[in-house]
Amino acid sequence: MKSNKNISLQLAERFEVGFSKTFPKILEILMSKEEIKMVLALPGTPKEIARRLNENENKVAEKLRDLYMRGIIIIEEKTPEGAKYNITKAGIFMDFILFDPRYDKYGEEFLDLWKDFYKETQLVPAQEENIPSDFRVLPLEETIKNTRILPYEQTSQIIKSAEKIAVQLCACRKRERNCDAPLETCISLNQLADYVLKRKMGRELTKEKALKLLKNCEKIGLIHQTSNDDHPDVICNCCPCCCAFLRSVIYYRNKASVVKSRFRPKVNPSKCRDCLKCTRVCYFSATINKEGRRAFIEENCYGCGLCAATCPNNAIEMVEVFPKEHIPPGNGWCPTLVLDE
Known part of the structure; x- marks a missing residue:
């Protein structure tokens, strides 16, 4: 982990949108500093993440499942040691948050941030013609x-x-x-x-x-x-x-x-x-x-x-x-x- 960078910016880079000025702000609304650190430790099972962070495995498992239910992370596979968690694409992440009515409590300003993020990542940059859309x-x-x-x-x-x-x-x-x-x-x-x-x-x-x-x-x-x-x-x-x-x-x-x-x-x-x-x-x-x-x-x-x-x-x-x-x-x-x- 790079200690000379804001951790929300580090996570934005993991989502491949490190150029966005808006995405780190969104992450800071959705997660605490400790949760961002945990997501930065992905991918992995609760056991693997607990080992990396030197934390209790049961507490890590509980927190990872909470992040999963909030749409922050996904389960990408099941292993003998449990669910393997990871982040997903930034666009899918955006939809998984906006689908969820529980985030309506953040109001219009929260939606405005997503609107700005969309402009940064979807509208302005030219699309690669040889890369098909999803x-x-x-x-x-x-x-x-x-x-x-x-x-x-x-x-x-x-x-x-x-x-x-x-x-x-x-x-x-x-x-x-x-x-x-x-x-x-x-x-x-x-x-x-x-x-x-x-x-x-x-x-x-x-x-x-x-x-x-x-x-x-x-x-x-x-x-x-x-x-x-x-x-x-x-x-x-x-x-x-x-x-x-x-x-x-x-x-x-x-x-x-x-x-x-x-x-x-x-x-x-x-x-x-x-x-x-x-x-x-x-x-x-x-x-x-x-x-x-x-x-x-x-x-x-x-x-x-x-x-x-x-x-x-x-x-x-x-x-x-x-x-x-x-x-x-x-x-x-x-x-x-x-x-x-």
């Missing part, structure tokens, strides 16, 4: 006809195949407070849903209620996103003014902030009346009004399907443009998450 846009199913759509890019099939479903508050809209879209729209699946319910951050949903929630989100123009892999563990319902990924793309042109769906709109010229309704729902400036006619900028399109769903003349359908290999194998947004007993 999230991918899901197309609206109703807009895809006569083409092959994979089960893990269909919201209905993702829901129907889930063993457990939970819904919690949208961390992005809670942080940004830029619109009046509903907050309780973030859907967690399977192991992530178990984690959400264990920490009392959300409530369990039946498959029928989850599907109804998704339809309601579609009606108000929210965009579905999921983890960018073939085993999704979350479905977000996103607005362009608050979403961490969409804002980065739309307002800062960080194109790699979210992965495009495999589909693009195809227009039937004989049906299109240039009513321009599609241009008014496109968040990405892909479908635009050019001198009173519809124009399409393909490189701006992320394949959400809002244009096709909005067309009153059924002139637009979504067609496959990328092969199934566009979606990599994986285990969800938070693949290392292991539940406590």
Whole structure:
């Protein structure tokens, strides 16, 4: 441990956001100095951490479990000596804190710190084009006809195949407070849903209620996103003014902030009346009004399907443009998450 640096800054560096002026302040609100020191001693089991800190193993085990239940740390694996604790990615850490209504007691100033942190880490720095995002846009199913759509890019099939479903508050809209879209729209699946319910951050949903929630989100123009892999563990319902990924793309042109769906709109010229309704729902400036006619900028399109769903003349359908290999194998947004007993 570096003794010449503030310990909250040291922990920020462990989260790979040492450049942030805001993150150390957030850590100091969430944890005592002693707790920060304990987290700096990770990864490890209670026995290993107790040895490193020269403290009582039972007390260390109790404190680590408390930090786990508060969303500060995760269990990344179970070992014969007990749970092995560690930190997670800074973005996941942010959501695990903002999902939790128990942190509402810190008020607007706490949310403002998270808002500043997001600007530091997500909006301003350019995204590496060769590093894919953790999230991918899901197309609206109703807009895809006569083409092959994979089960893990269909919201209905993702829901129907889930063993457990939970819904919690949208961390992005809670942080940004830029619109009046509903907050309780973030859907967690399977192991992530178990984690959400264990920490009392959300409530369990039946498959029928989850599907109804998704339809309601579609009606108000929210965009579905999921983890960018073939085993999704979350479905977000996103607005362009608050979403961490969409804002980065739309307002800062960080194109790699979210992965495009495999589909693009195809227009039937004989049906299109240039009513321009599609241009008014496109968040990405892909479908635009050019001198009173519809124009399409393909490189701006992320394949959400809002244009096709909005067309009153059924002139637009979504067609496959990328092969199934566009979606990599994986285990969800938070693949290392292991539940406590």
